[in-house]
Amino acid sequence: MWSYTLTARVTLINALIMYSLVKAPLWGEVKARPCSYCFVPNIRAPTPRVENTNTLLPIGRDDKPCWNPNPPCGESIPVILFYCNACYTTAYAPLRMCSKAHSLHEVYVNNSRREIIEATLPY
Known part of the structure; x- marks a missing residue:
């Protein structure tokens, strides 16, 4: 007993x-920041390099499945959703690792081209 x-x-x-x-x-320290997709020199960027302003704005919090490809995990992890008003890109920033300790990176989804762009930048 x-x-x-x-x-x-x-x-x-x-x-x-x-x-x-x-x-x-979650929300106390999450602030707007520069978008990594449209502010760094990138051949695939749909917009030219613009002023380094904070265009990536936090718009919400959601649970997404783990996107580690090898091996596929699928465990639900909390993410912060960001939206860039310059290049119309949505970013998913993980708040923690999944239980299998997969090292996750931010995922950028360009809404105009419907393509997924991955960036290994620290959150």
Whole structure:
């Protein structure tokens, strides 16, 4: 009985710690920033290089499946959605790794061309 109570308490404490780590910094520190797709020299960019202003605006939070290709995972992870008002690109920035510790990068989806552009930039 003692070990069951101790295990339950440790599990509860771990859950509270993980909840605070995942949920706490979502909107307090998320700010607009320069779009990596249209501000860096890129041959595929649909718009020319423009002034370095913060056009990538946070528009919401969602849960997306893990997009690691090898092996396919599919676990749901929280992401912040950004939208660039200069090149009409949506960016998905992961807030944490999945449980299989896949190193995820931001994914840029260009809405005008319907193509997925991946960038390995730190969030």
